[in-house]
Amino acid sequence: MLVIKDEVDFPQFKHLINEFRRVQVSRFPIDVVVEKSGMLIGFVDSRFPTDRFNVSNMLAMLYVENAEEKPTITIESRLINNEKFACHNDKFRTRSTHDLKKMFKYMKEYIKPFSGQEIAQKSYRGVQHEFEQWQMKPSWGVREAIRDLDHNDWMEGIVKLQALGIEPPTEKFAEIVRIGIPQFEEMKRREAMQEPNYNIHINPDDSVVVTIMRGDDKSSSIKESMDACPMFIQQAVGMLKMMDDRERIPEIGTKVSSKEFWIEGKPQE
DSSP: EEEEOOOOHHHHHHHHHHHHHHHOOOOOOOOEEEEOOOOOOOEEEOOOOOOOOOOTTTSSEEEOOOOSSOOEEEEETTTTTOOSSSSTTTTTEEEEEEEEHHHHHHHHHHOOOOOOHHHHHHHHHHHHHHHHHHHHHOOOOOHHTTTTHHHHHHHHHHHHHHHOOOSSSSSSHHHIIIIHHHHHHHHHHHHOOOOOOOEEEEOOOEEEEEEETTTTTEEEEESSSGGGOOHHHHHHHHHTTOTTTTEEEEETTTEEEETEEEEOOOOOO
16 A cells, blocks of 8 residues: 655656556555655655655665656665675665666565564664673673682682682682672573564554564564464563663563564573
C-alpha cells in the first residue's frame, strides 16, 4: 500500500508511482514524499517516519540525473549492490535507466519495507555495548582488588598458606578472599552468558516481529499479537515496559522504546 504524502508533478515519476501503486503490497504502508525541487522522491517505511533523504533512513529514492527529452532516472536503495562500482562509491547503491519499464522492474525489486533483521540492527550495537560494559564490570573489581599486590605480598602469602593451609595469612589475601573471589566468580558467570539476542518490535497493528540475532542464527517471524509470543518474551517485555527508554534490567533485557525491546540470554525453550 502506498500513501502519497506530497503532490508528484514530474510526469515520469507520476507514471511510475501510478504503476507501482497497482502492484505494491506490504503489511504496513509505504509513504511517498517529494523533495521541494520535485526531482527527488523518497519511499518511507511508515513505521519509521523520516524527512532525511538518504539511503539508510529511506527504503529507496528516485531522482532525475538529467533533463533531456528522455531523462535518466536513478533509483537508490540499501538493497542494491551495483557491481559496476566499488562498495565505497556513491553509485554502489544505485541503478539508472531512461527506460520506464526497466525502472518499474527495479522499483518492484528494490522498494521493500525494512526486514526484522534491519529493524534489530538499528539498535543492536548500542544494546550490545551496554551489555558488554555490564559484563566487564566484575573483572574491573577483580583487578582493583589485586591492584596493590607486589611479588613480596604474593610470596609471603603463598609461603604462609602452605604452612597453615586454612586461613588467609595476610590482610591482602584476606581482601582477595573477601572481595576478589566473589567478583571473580561473578565475572566467570557473566562471561558465560549470551549477549542480547532477541529483538522484539511491536508493529502499529499490535503484531510482533521477533528477530533472533544469535551468531550465525539470524531469523525473523511475525506473531499476530504479544499473546501469541512465547511466555519468556511476554514476561520479559511485561517487565521492560515499566522501564524508561534505553533502560536495562540485568539478565532480562533493554527497553529501546515503547515499541522495541531486546531480551538477553537463551531461554530454556
